[in-house]
Amino acid sequence: MNDHVYKQIELTGSSTQSSDDAIRCAIGRASKTLRNLHWFQVIDTRGQIENDKIVHWQVTIKVGLRIDE
Amino acid sequence: MNDHVYKQIELTGSSTQSSDDAIRCAIGRASKTLRNLHWFQVIDTRGQIENDKIVHWQVTIKVGLRIDE
Amino acid sequence: MNDHVYKQIELTGSSTQSSDDAIRCAIGRASKTLRNLHWFQVIDTRGQIENDKIVHWQVTIKVGLRIDE
Amino acid sequence: MNDHVYKQIELTGSSTQSSDDAIRCAIGRASKTLRNLHWFQVIDTRGQIENDKIVHWQVTIKVGLRIDE
Amino acid sequence: MNDHVYKQIELTGSSTQSSDDAIRCAIGRASKTLRNLHWFQVIDTRGQIENDKIVHWQVTIKVGLRIDE
Amino acid sequence: MNDHVYKQIELTGSSTQSSDDAIRCAIGRASKTLRNLHWFQVIDTRGQIENDKIVHWQVTIKVGLRIDE
Amino acid sequence: MNDHVYKQIELTGSSTQSSDDAIRCAIGRASKTLRNLHWFQVIDTRGQIENDKIVHWQVTIKVGLRIDE
Amino acid sequence: MNDHVYKQIELTGSSTQSSDDAIRCAIGRASKTLRNLHWFQVIDTRGQIENDKIVHWQVTIKVGLRIDE
Amino acid sequence: MNDHVYKQIELTGSSTQSSDDAIRCAIGRASKTLRNLHWFQVIDTRGQIENDKIVHWQVTIKVGLRIDE
Amino acid sequence: MNDHVYKQIELTGSSTQSSDDAIRCAIGRASKTLRNLHWFQVIDTRGQIENDKIVHWQVTIKVGLRIDE
Amino acid sequence: MNDHVYKQIELTGSSTQSSDDAIRCAIGRASKTLRNLHWFQVIDTRGQIENDKIVHWQVTIKVGLRIDE
Amino acid sequence: MNDHVYKQIELTGSSTQSSDDAIRCAIGRASKTLRNLHWFQVIDTRGQIENDKIVHWQVTIKVGLRIDE
Numbered sequence: 001m002n003d004h005v006y007k008q009i010e011l012t013g014s015s016t017q018s019s020d021d022a023i024r025c026a027i028g029r030a031s032k033t034l035r036n037l038h039w040f041q042v043i044d045t046r047g048q049i050e051n052d053k054i055v056h057w058q059v060t061i062k063v064g065l066r067i068d069e
Numbered sequence: 070m071n072d073h074v075y076k077q078i079e080l081t082g083s084s085t086q087s088s089d090d091a092i093r094c095a096i097g098r099a100s101k102t103l104r105n106l107h108w109f110q111v112i113d114t115r116g117q118i119e120n121d122k123i124v125h126w127q128v129t130i131k132v133g134l135r136i137d138e
Numbered sequence: 139m140n141d142h143v144y145k146q147i148e149l150t151g152s153s154t155q156s157s158d159d160a161i162r163c164a165i166g167r168a169s170k171t172l173r174n175l176h177w178f179q180v181i182d183t184r185g186q187i188e189n190d191k192i193v194h195w196q197v198t199i200k201v202g203l204r205i206d207e
Numbered sequence: 208m209n210d211h212v213y214k215q216i217e218l219t220g221s222s223t224q225s226s227d228d229a230i231r232c233a234i235g236r237a238s239k240t241l242r243n244l245h246w247f248q249v250i251d252t253r254g255q256i257e258n259d260k261i262v263h264w265q266v267t268i269k270v271g272l273r274i275d276e
Numbered sequence: 277m278n279d280h281v282y283k284q285i286e287l288t289g290s291s292t293q294s295s296d297d298a299i300r301c302a303i304g305r306a307s308k309t310l311r312n313l314h315w316f317q318v319i320d321t322r323g324q325i326e327n328d329k330i331v332h333w334q335v336t337i338k339v340g341l342r343i344d345e
Numbered sequence: 346m347n348d349h350v351y352k353q354i355e356l357t358g359s360s361t362q363s364s365d366d367a368i369r370c371a372i373g374r375a376s377k378t379l380r381n382l383h384w385f386q387v388i389d390t391r392g393q394i395e396n397d398k399i400v401h402w403q404v405t406i407k408v409g410l411r412i413d414e
Numbered sequence: 415m416n417d418h419v420y421k422q423i424e425l426t427g428s429s430t431q432s433s434d435d436a437i438r439c440a441i442g443r444a445s446k447t448l449r450n451l452h453w454f455q456v457i458d459t460r461g462q463i464e465n466d467k468i469v470h471w472q473v474t475i476k477v478g479l480r481i482d483e
Numbered sequence: 484m485n486d487h488v489y490k491q492i493e494l495t496g497s498s499t500q501s502s503d504d505a506i507r508c509a510i511g512r513a514s515k516t517l518r519n520l521h522w523f524q525v526i527d528t529r530g531q532i533e534n535d536k537i538v539h540w541q542v543t544i545k546v547g548l549r550i551d552e
Numbered sequence: 553m554n555d556h557v558y559k560q561i562e563l564t565g566s567s568t569q570s571s572d573d574a575i576r577c578a579i580g581r582a583s584k585t586l587r588n589l590h591w592f593q594v595i596d597t598r599g600q601i602e603n604d605k606i607v608h609w610q611v612t613i614k615v616g617l618r619i620d621e
Numbered sequence: 622m623n624d625h626v627y628k629q630i631e632l633t634g635s636s637t638q639s640s641d642d643a644i645r646c647a648i649g650r651a652s653k654t655l656r657n658l659h660w661f662q663v664i665d666t667r668g669q670i671e672n673d674k675i676v677h678w679q680v681t682i683k684v685g686l687r688i689d690e
Numbered sequence: 691m692n693d694h695v696y697k698q699i700e701l702t703g704s705s706t707q708s709s710d711d712a713i714r715c716a717i718g719r720a721s722k723t724l725r726n727l728h729w730f731q732v733i734d735t736r737g738q739i740e741n742d743k744i745v746h747w748q749v750t751i752k753v754g755l756r757i758d759e
Numbered sequence: 760m761n762d763h764v765y766k767q768i769e770l771t772g773s774s775t776q777s778s779d780d781a782i783r784c785a786i787g788r789a790s791k792t793l794r795n796l797h798w799f800q801v802i803d804t805r806g807q808i809e810n811d812k813i814v815h816w817q818v819t820i821k822v823g824l825r826i827d828e
Contacts, residue, residue, distance in 0.1 A: 005167040008148040008198070010077040012133070018365050019387075020639050023668070024675060029074040029136060031673035040675075042666040045387040047368070049408075052376035054369060054385075060077070063670075064150065067167060079146040081202070087296050089225050092254070093261060098143040098205060100259035109261075111226075111252040114318040116299070118339075121307035123300060123316075129146070132256075156779050158570050161599070162606060169604035178606075180597040183801040185782070187822075190790035192783060192799075201601075212443040213426040215474070217353040219409065227294050230323070231330060236350040236412060238328035247330075249295075249321040267353070270325075271426065274443060281581040284562040284612070286491040288547065305488040305550060336491070340564065343581060355422040357478065363641050374419040374481060390663040392644070394684075397652035399645060399661075405422070432503050433525075434708050437737070438744060445742035454744075456709075456735040459525040461506070463546075466514035468507060468523075477739075493560040495616065501710050502732075512557040512619060528732040530713070532753075535721035537714060537730075543560070572777050575806070576813060583811035592813075594804040615808075626719040629700040629750070633765040633823065650764040650826060681767070685702065688719060695788040698769040698819070754771065757788060 004066045006038065012060040019045050022059040036066040073135045075107065081129040088114050091128040105135040142204045144176065150198040157183050160197040174204040211273045213245065219267040226252050229266040243273040280342045282314065288336040295321050298335040312342040349411045351383065357405040364390050367404040381411040418480045420452065426474040433459050436473040450480040487549045489521065495543040502528050505542040519549040556618045558590065564612040571597050574611040588618040625687045627659065633681040640666050643680040657687040694756045696728065702750040709735050712749040726756040763825045765797065771819040778804050781818040795825040 013026025023040065031037055044060040082095025092109065100106055113129040151164025161178065169175055182198040220233025230247065238244055251267040289302025299316065307313055320336040358371025368385065376382055389405040427440025437454065445451055458474040496509025506523065514520055527543040565578025575592065583589055596612040634647025644661065652658055665681040703716025713730065721727055734750040772785025782799065790796055803819040 004152070005164055006150040008150070010131075012075040012077070014073070020678075026074055027670060027673065027675065037670045037673060039667060039669050046384060048384050049372060049382045052372065052382060054372065057365075062148075079200075081144040081146070083142070089264075095143055096256060096259065096261065106256045106259060108253060108255050115315060117315050118303060118313045121303065121313060123303065126296075158609075165601060165604065165606065175601045175604060177598060177600050185799050187786060187796045187798060190786065190796060192786065195779075211428070212440055215424040215426070217407075219351040219353070221349070227333075233350055234325060234328065234330065244325045244328060246322060246324050269424075280566070281578055282564040284564070286545075288489040288491070290487070302488055338562075355476075357420040357422070359418070371419055391660060393660050394648060394658045397648065397658060399648065402641075434747075441739060441742065441744065451739045451742060453736060453738050460522060462522050463510060463520045466510065466520060468510065471503075493614075495558040495560070497556070509557055529729060531729050532717060532727045535717065535727060537717065540710075572816075579808060579811065579813065589808045589811060591805060591807050625704070626716055627702040629702070631767040631821075633767070635763070647764055683700075694773070695785055696771040698771070752769075 006064045006066055008062045008064050009034075010043065010060060010062050012044075012058055014056045014058045016056060019047075019057045019059055022057040023061055026059070026061055027063065030063055034063075034065055037063055038066050039064045075133045075135055077131045077133050078103075079112065079129060079131050081127055083125045083127045085125060088126045088128055091126040092130055095128070095130055096132065099132055103132075103134055106132055107135050108133045144202045144204055146200045146202050147172075148181065148198060148200050150196055152194045152196045154194060157185075157195045157197055160195040161199055164197070164199055165201065168201055172201075172203055175201055176204050177202045213271045213273055215269045215271050216241075217250065217267060217269050219265055221263045221265045223263060226254075226264045226266055229264040230268055233266070233268055234270065237270055241270075241272055244270055245273050246271045282340045282342055284338045284340050285310075286319065286336060286338050288320075288334055290332045290334045292332060295333045295335055298333040299337055302335070302337055303339065306339055310339075310341055313339055314342050315340045351409045351411055353407045353409050354379075355388065355405060355407050357403055359401045359403045361401060364392075364402045364404055367402040368406055371404070371406055372408065375408055379408075379410055382408055383411050384409045420478045420480055422476045422478050423448075424457065424474060424476050426458075426472055428470045428472045430470060433461075433471045433473055436471040437475055440473065440475055441477065444477055448477075448479055451477055452480050453478045489547045490550055491545045491547050492517075493526065493543060493545050495527075495541055497539045497541045499539060502530075502540045502542055505540040506544055509542070509544055510546065513546055517546075517548055520546055521549050522547045558616045559619055560614045560616050561586075562595065562612060562614050564610055566608045566610045568608060571609045571611055574609040575613055578611070578613055579615065582615055586615075586617055589615055590618050591616045627685045627687055629683045629685050630655075631664065631681060631683050633679055635677045635679045637677060640678045640680055643678040644682055647680065647682055648684065651684055655684075655686055658684055659687050660685045696754045696756055698752045698754050699724075700733065700750060700752050702734075702748055704746045704748045706746060709737075709747045709749055712747040713751055716749070716751055717753065720753055724753075724755055727753055728756050729754045765823045766826055767821045767823050768793075769802065769819060769821050771803075771817055773815045773817045775815060778816045778818055781816040782820055785818070785820055786822065789822055793822075793824055796822055797825050798823045 011026040013022045015021035040061040046058045047054045048056045080095040082091045084090035109130040109132045115127045116123045117125045149164040151160045153159035178199040184196045185192045186194045218233040220229045222228035247268045247270045253265045254261045255263045287302040289298045291297035316337040316339045322334045323330045324332045356371040358367045360366035385406045391403045392399045393401045425440040427436045429435035454475045460472045461468045462470045494509040496505045498504035523544045529541045530537045531539045563578040565574045567573035592613040592615045598610045599606045600608045632647040634643045636642035661682040667679045668675045669677045701716040703712045705711035730751040730753045736748045737744045738746045770785040772781045774780035799820040805817045806813045807815045
């Protein structure tokens with residue numbers, strides 16, 4: 001991080017597989033419409049349970065993106 | 070919340086009536102330009118006082134919106 | 139703050155000079171694309187060190203902007 | 208609170224009416240199976256939005272109950 | 277808020293009616309002895325329960341008051 | 346989450362495999378005695394080290410369960 | 415803590431003697447109905463004042479208990 | 484706490500004896516100029532070390548006092 | 553800090569110059585009516601923006617003052 | 622943890638594989654120069670993104686080590 | 691604290707006697723290898739329970755030490 | 760930050776000039792005995808007041824240093 005300005009946005013991704021995968025999901029979706037994704041930070045890790053199993057891992061992250069001049 | 074990706078934005082609404090009404094105000098305004106509003110969480114409740122009366126309730130919320138594919 | 143609705147966004151500015159200057163940098167950059175910037179709040183103050191000197195002050199702020207009707 | 212021992216439990220109530228009413232709902236439900244409810248503290252206020260309206264206020268509270276000897 | 281200095285004090289008001297009313301109660305009482313009340317921020321929302329009903333809403337707020345020159 | 350009341354309990358599960366697996370362990374054990382498990386939230390992730398290896402991942406979660414009428 | 419599952423509960427004990435004694439009081443009471451108490455963590459230390467003396471120390475703790483298979 | 488309004492003030496007391504005694508010290512001093520002290524809450528526990536011994540326990544508390552009509 | 557009792561008060565100062573100057577402003581104002589100011593701690597740093605410039609730095613501090621016997 | 626004294630240090634490990642692996646990396650590196658590593662606690666989970674992929678998972682942990690007599 | 695630089699380290703001491711004694715234990719142990727211990731701050735107070743009694747008080751503190759030139 | 764391991768230490772620097780200068784002071788002192796200082800984060804900003812003037816700015820920072828292989 002040098003003399004750029006960065007914007008942080010907050011996203012929640014979900015996955016049936018794992019907490020790490022829910023993060024990858026959120027970043028994959030964000031990259032479709034946003035450029036210059038630079039880092040993420042985990043804010044909250046949750047999940048939904050059905051029939052005593054975790055059916056969705058849901059991870060909320062902040063994503064930092066560099067604002068182009 | 071299943072296999073969608075959600076984005077959270079932070080808004081402050083105000084009302085002369087009540088704290089709940091300030092939340093409704095923020096959501097009402099957001100719905101004019103954003104689709105798929107899904108949930109909110111209260112972050113901060115404040116207000117302005119004039120002549121010893123509350124003249125504005127100001128409530129800051131996070132609003133989660135589903136990002137369409 | 140009266141009967142407007144405000145949106146908060148989170149930005150990180152950087153400066154080789156000072157922590158205050160990193161804030162001015164973030165606001166200056168934001169003002170190129172956003173209207174009605176109204177207030178800011180400091181969230182995090184960091185910096186990068188090279189050869190035992192601070193080479194970049196990096197300050198993360200929330201910026202509140204009034205949403206026009 | 209004098210020389211009793213208290214236990215705190217965490218509940219989430221919901222209401223279509225208001226945030227205060229969601230708290231009353233949680234306490235009303237708790238009182239069906241628990242005795243000696245003594246105080247509550249609000250932990251989190253959320254809600255669900257459908258068609259740009261708040262359809263459920265959801266308030267999480269800690270409820271303190273006196274443990275009888 | 278321009279070039280004044282403000283002092284914050286912390287008050288707890290109570291009401292048999294609602295959480296908003298407990299805030300009004302604290303501000304009403306503060307205004308009897310303090311001038312230039314300017315804003316408030318909710319710090320904590322609690323209540324007392326008797327016979328499974330909320331008998332007092334108790335809300336703790338910070339109140340900002342402008343210090344006259 | 347609609348018009349039900351939910352109770353949250355706090356559990357710590359452990360696993361020799363991974364942090365995600367410690368969560369599954371806690372939920373699996375809870376499901377033996379509790380019905381209607383609905384969601385979880387990660388509160389704390391820890392672990393024990395022996396001979397410079399992680400021998401147990403220990404994850405503390407809040408589990409929300411719907412209280413049947 | 416190895417491959418067991420633990421549950422945490424939150425208790426408030428009180429004592430006319432000292433803050434440490436209020437903790438012992440909460441644990442003593444909990445042990446009458448709960449088995450396998452394992453550790454505690456202090457959450458909040460408060461007290462009541464009458465005639466300018468502390469008449470009750472009130473300490474809120476989380477107690478971790480091992481859930482037997 | 485019923486229909487009174489309470490004010491909280493923040494004090495730091497010190498003692499050469501113990502952390503509990505530093506709290507008693509702060510309350511004893513406050514009672515010389517303030518009436519209706521009602522409860523306290525511990526905010527921070529610190530101390531000073533000289534020659535590898537604790538020479539002062541310093542405990543910061545919030546003290547709640549009832550405001551007479 | 554030895555065997556005195558200290559009181560903390562919360563102030564917000566403002567400055568058109570810098571964040572440090574807003575702190576000096578609050579302390580300068582406080583010293584007109586309060587004796588024995590001893591230390592401060594920064595609680596919050598904010599500012600107001602007009603025409604894309606910071607027009608006021610607003611810093612909230614806790615100020616500790618020694619209570620004379 | 623019985624009658625030993627423990628020291629906590631804060632480390633950030635990184636991995637191209639997973640969040641759990643970044644923790645293992647930090648502990649593996651610490652074990653080269655420190656003895657008696659005993660437990661860890663996750664403080665922060667971050668990562669770097671390049672070309673819309675997570676290229677490094679970066680996890681900050683506190684590591685507790687027993688101080689030998 | 692004047693123009694010195696201080697380093698903070700985090701220690702956990704334990705005692706079979708009391709929470710205050712666990713702090714003295716940590717400082718006593720630290721003083722065997724570190725010079726210029728200056729102050730401490732309590733971070734966390736925990737304990738282990740066996741047979742429904744507290745067998746170890748475990749208190750985590752930050753210790754500030756002056757770095758000599 | 761790529762595949763290195765980083766250690767964070769906590770330092771407090773002081774300055775008679777400004778808050779930024781107190782940070783530079785802490786880093787300057789740390790660089791005399793530690794290599795590979797990489798970044799810092801501000802944890803706490805305080806100061807001492809004498810005769811109603813700030814005589815020392817005291818800023819506590821975390822400093823991240825890369826651990827060489």
